[in-house]
Amino acid sequence: MNPLCGRCNKVVYPTEKVNCLDKFWHKGCFSCEVCKMTLNMKNYKGFEKRPYCNAHYPKTSFTSVADTPENLRLKQQSKMQSQVGKGCPAPLYSCSSWLHPAVECY
Numbered sequence: 001m002n003p004l005c006g007r008c009n010k011v012v013y014p015t016e017k018v019n020c021l022d023k024f025w026h027k028g029c030f031s032c033e034v035c036k037m038t039l040n041m042k043n044y045k046g047f048e049k050r051p052y053c054n055a056h057y058p059k060t061s062f063t064s065v066a067d068t069p070e071n072l073r074l075k076q077q078s079k080m081q082s083q084v085g086k087g088c089p090a091p092l093y094s095c096s097s098w099l100h101p102a103v104e105c106y
Ligand SMILES: [Zn+2]
Pocket: 005, 006, 007, 008, 009, 010, 025, 026, 029
């Protein structure tokens, strides 16, 4: 029984097999998720069981990880901070919303 390719789900025969990231791949299918550059055992970088080239390997600065809870919190924080100094544009009674911490409104 030959294994299935991690990219195209077709049978991988021993002659064209790449065994990487706990999966088997056709040599031609073992390519960067982003730019499709063909990779090999020497130059690939694995991330969540998917191959990437050196340039597209997800790093912390990548947008694909921008929506982690921590980053969302930071985004909200900078939104709040941008309100400081401008005064609160809304009437006082609506200032208990999270967008306008009451303390900024006096
Ligand atoms: Zn394949």
